[in-house]
Amino acid sequence: MKLEMKDSPGQLVAALKPISDVGGNIIAVIHQREPGPDNDTLDVQIVLELPEGRLDKLVVLLQEQGVHIQRVDEERLLYKRTVIMIGHLMHTDLSDTVDQIDSTGFAEVCELSMSMPSVNERSSSRLTIKAVSKDDMESALAILRRVCRQKSLFLIEPLEEIA
Structure with missing residues (x-):
């Protein structure tokens, strides 16, 4: 969900409470403050899981809190790219490479397949x-490119045609 609310103390907590009230689970909250005298609202993206049939009740509760719902999407990760990495992936901690993307809150590795010819081969x-x-x-x-440079991995990107 993308929400717009007043930028005042306690407003974010007031917007999150209805999610709990309808049995939802908050996965991530992403917001960035835009400093300036004219900014009296705050945009917040919330990634959440809801039990079936609870969205309408959540919308009503949020509106009662004065929260404007800008967008509700079922799938938040809409953009997909596939790349290939070549090198000593296991020796350079592949899980660390994946974690550096997954920890951003805005992107994640959703598929991973690997080929390892032998222990000392790339x-x-x-x-x-x-x-x-x-x-x-x-x-x-950009994060993946930086990690590949640091770990001396070769990156081939993207495999999809970019529109």
């Missing part, structure tokens, strides 16, 4: 990354 891995927006995808790929 391995290859096919990663599929999903992100919230095109800009977030570019940020995730």
Whole structure:
């Protein structure tokens, strides 16, 4: 969900409480404060899981709190790119590489396949990354490029045709 609310103390907590009240589970809260004298509202993205049939009740509760719902999406990770990494992936801690993308809150590795010819040979891995927006995808790929440089891994990107 993308929400707009007053930028005042306690407003974010007031917006999150109805999620709990309807039995929802908050996965991530993403907001960035835009400093300035004219900004009296705050945009917040909330990733959540809801039991079936509870969305309408949540919408009513949020509106009662004065929260404007800008968007409700079923799938937040709308942009997908697939890349290949080649190198000593296991020796350079593949889980750390994945964690650096997953920990962003706006992108995650959703598929991973790997080929390892032998212990001392280079391995290859096919990663599929999903992100919230095109800009977030570019940020995730920038993180992956940086990690590959640091770990001396070769990166082939993207495998999909970019529109």
